[in-house]
Amino acid sequence: MSVKETIGQKIREEREKKGLSREQLCAGEEELTVRQLVRIELGQSLPSIVKLEYIADVLKTDLSTLLAGENITIPEDYFAMKYQLFKFPSYGDSERLSKKVQMIEDIYEKYFEILPEEELFTLELMDNALDYLTIGKTASAEVIFEDFFKQLLLKDTYSLNDLLLVKYYAIQCQSTKTYDEATLQTLENKILQQETSGDEYYNIELLGVLTAVAGVYLDHGSYSRLKTLTDRMSEVVTKTQQHSAKPLVLIYEAKYYLYAEHNKEKAKECYDLAALLAQNFGDEVLEANLLAERKSDGI
Template sequence: MSVKEIIGKTIREEREKKGFSRESLCGGEEELTVRQLARIELGQSLPSLIKLEYIAQVLDIDLATLLAGESISIPDEYFTMKYQLFKFPTYGDEERLAKKIQMVEDIYEKYFDYLPEEELYMLELVDNTLDYRSTGKTAAAEDVFEDFFKQLFLKKYYTVNDLLLISYYALQCQDKDYDRSLLKSLEIKVLEQEISGDEYYNAEILGVLTAIAGVYLDHAEYSHIKRLSDRMHVIIAETQQHSVKPVGLVYDAKYYLYAEHDVEKAKKCYDLALLLAQNFGDPVLVSNIRMEREIDSI
């Protein structure tokens, strides 16, 4: 039996021994959904230590009992590839998108059997998002990841994967009519998330703020953009992610131009965004800013 199967079998046996149904163990499904537990028990996915700790706490048993003498470890090389995946911006460039898609495929090929459910879920979210950016044809995020999407409205504190899912959902809202009350409720929760010591988390907060701002931009709802870009600038300053600042400045420019009709402020934002992008030496970002500036005739 594989590690996944051994741990899953042990969890099922301990749950049944304690008299818990899957539904009662998962409770409000804030930490673990019934479907996730079923996949774990069937040996289809490897639980993360966080989920194992939750299960052990509910069942009132030692974590070691659930591990059944097995260990869950991820090769260090995986985290190097994951870092590269998160830190490589595409800005919609086709070549960069293709390169990033290949990164995901390489990770799947090398580490699929070693990764717990959360990491595989993360890769699936990134893969779907990249596929949508490339083709525009993937199924709706709220349908593909139905269980996880429902959890978004039950949680107060989001994980990196929660933020990735919201980014994916917002990206799809940019190209179609969307449920304004639903997106608004997610936006409020995102704006309430605190800066973390986790570099991936902070990067993805910026990613989801950018994606939601993109919805308002594409639907010409310019007055909603500023609160998102303001939060972006706070996070950028506190986490030193200065490479994202030009993107926030472009959103500022759009807000000032179309919501406040202040051409001079919009011009200053574009000037600074372009200067920073040139200093960072990213030709794709520079090209995108120039294109947006031409669209706005500034």
């Protein structure tokens, strides 16, 4: 049997030994859904350490029992590739988007069989969002990830994958003629309450999802709703030292001042500072995007 099958079988044995149904083990499904547990027990997905710890706690057993002597250590090379994937900005550039898609394909090819479900879900969410940005044909986030999306509306504290799912949903809302304003407002309120973390990936995506939600309001002309988001974006940039993202935040601020407050001078100040910072960072794609946005705003 494979590692997935061995661990899955052991979890099922321990659950049945305790006389618990899958629904009882998953309780409110905030930590683990019934569908996820089924996949784990059938050996179709490898549980993360966090999920294993949850299962062990509910079953009142230890991790070593559930692991059944198996090792689920992830190779360091995978984390190096993951780091590159998260840290490589695309700014909507088609070549960079294609490169990120290729990065994910390379990771799948090398590590698909040994990655736990949480890591695979991270990659799947990123892959779907990239597909939508490049070809615009992926199914809606709330449909293909229905169980996870329902959890988003119930949770108060979000994981990395939760942020990625909200970001994917917001990206889709940007390009549609109409969107569910109540759902997006609920998700926005929850996102605004999320704190920065010691996890660099989490901080990158916290800023990313704030930007994506702001993008919805920008594309739909709801300029007055940008200020709360840009203020939080600036806080995240400062707290997590993501200084290379500051020009992008300033572009959103410029558009708020220009279209919501009709303050062209303040918008110009934002664009001037954004241009100076972008030039210092030396990212040609960022500079080109900034110039294009500035030109479209007539500043």
